[in-house]
Amino acid sequence: MYNFEVERPTSVSNAVAALGRDEAQPLSGGQTLIPTLKARLAAPSVLVSLTGIEDMKGVRMEGDKLCIGGATTHATVMREAEAHYPGLASLAARIGDPAVRNRGTIGGSLANNDPSACYPAGALGSGATIVTNNREIAADDYFMGMFETALEEDEIVTEVKFPVPDAARYEKFIQPASRFPLVAAFVARFSDGVRVAITGASENGVFRWTEAEEALNGNFGADAVKGLSVSADGMIGDLHGSSAYRAHLVGVMTQRAVASIA
Amino acid sequence: MAQVKMTVNGKAASGEVEGRTLLAHFLRDDLGLTGTHIGCDTSQCGACVVHVNGEAVKACSMLALEAEGAEVSTIEGQANADGSLNVIQQAFQDHHGLQCGFCTPGMVMSTAALLKDNPKPSEAEIRHYLDGNICRCTGYHNIVKAIMAASGQDTGQIAAE
Ligand SMILES: Cc1cc2nc3c(=O)[nH]c(=O)nc-3n(C[C@H](O)[C@H](O)[C@H](O)COP(=O)(O)OP(=O)(O)OC[C@H]3O[C@@H](n4cnc5c(N)ncnc54)[C@H](O)[C@@H]3O)c2cc1C
Ligand code: FES
Ligand code: FES
Secondary structure (H helix, E strand, O other): OOOOEEEOOOOHHHHHHHHOOOOEEEEOOOOOHHHHHHOOOOOOOEEEEOOOOHHHOOEEEEOOEEEEEOOOEHHHHHHHOOOOOHHHHHHHHOOOOHHHHHHOEHHHHHHHOOOOOOHHHHHHHHOOEEEEOOOEEEHHHHEEEOOEEOOOOOOOEEEEEEEOOOEEEEEEEEOOOOOOEEEEEEEEEEOOEEEEEEEOOEOOOOEEOHHHHHHHHHOOOHHHHHOOOOOOOOEOOEOOEOHHHHHHHHHHHHHHHHHHHO | OEEEEEEEOOEEEEEEEOOOOEHHHHHHHHOOOOOOOOOOOOOOOOOOEEEEOOEEEEHHHOEHHHHOOOEEEOHHHOOOOOOOOOHHHHHHHHOOOOOOOOOHHHHHHHHHHHHHHOOOOOHHHHHHHHHHOOOOOOOOHHHHHHHHHHOOOOOOOOOOO
């Protein structure tokens, strides 16, 4: 890993100022970025740590939305979101392993937008709003493809606001070596409709499976999605599973999620 | 170089580090606490698990500067005050929870974190909690047995070896 300077601001405005320095990059839990730096896939001159910013940490209800600070760890969400949004707490509880959950954060996960990450499915499946230091972005407009988001240079995710569904379930088919999902489905049932988000499958990253949403809006039961399938075109294929296998898992994971909350 | 200060196993520790210095390297190279092992160096294996402010973290994936002001505990701080092995360490020895011992510091630190939150974990909970701790030689059953014993539970029911 090449050397860099570390800045530890305690406010969002100081973090944004520090990010204005040449070749500066935010550091949150470091669970993705530090291995990336070790592999020399990135070489910033300055890392701006977000973990000392108290305003970016914590879980609270604001009206009917669950608000999670961008630098809140997966372990904190697992514990503190349970009472408000158990379907999301359960997603956080199954990310990686305990030590990863104690460092990794929701903001880091959403900024990275790994095509197999868990939070993108939770955010898109809930219709969440991604709040940054200068605007609010609807999840539907935020995820732009594999490792691509609507974030601009030096923009940081400060908070994520989740509408709370009547019921939700994240079904993760785990890839045991990486602990990421091979494929996972997040199904959320709101009074005004169902949302289904799929991660781990598409070469474009997380996506909404609208055909399943329409079927579930008519009849919320695993049977409603049984006959549906997604095409293997554009699905990830690698040594862990072919694109046809992943396409098949999309249906299976969605059915399991629906069955557990129907 | 920057100055970093923290408390390690109850004692004040400080040093000059680079931005890129990992907590694992600071503990091993600057403080001489070589019980924190570096196995994979890619946050997969858990050999480097220490506690930072009471939480298990992988010291290979945290910068030393991020531990500024923190309370850090490592395997060197686990023994009883008289130097004898603590309950978890003794259970690993009694139940052959180690062979080469490379993963053991991380296993013991993860176990300590587990038992703090869940004093009587089931076998399934233990196996799930150890997802991030990889052992290449013992084969896990004896590790699970040791943790059942360390938490005062019957070890007779553990899945066959
Ligand atoms: C062994 C292991 C298993 C894992 N398993 C899973 C899993 O099952 N599911 C899963 O989803 N993830 C998994 N992860 C990834 C983990 O959840 C990471 O914590 C997460 O992807 C990145 O969050 P972070 O806080 O560590 O971010 P960092 O690594 O610090 O940063 C990641 C990227 O985001 C940028 N960034 C960070 N915070 C912000 C912000 N607030 N605003 C803008 N940009 C920001 C950084 O500059 C960097 O480019 C695993 C990781 C490991 C090591
Ligand atoms: S050395 Fe840190 S997880 Fe393997
Ligand atoms: S005892 Fe050898 S790796 Fe676990």
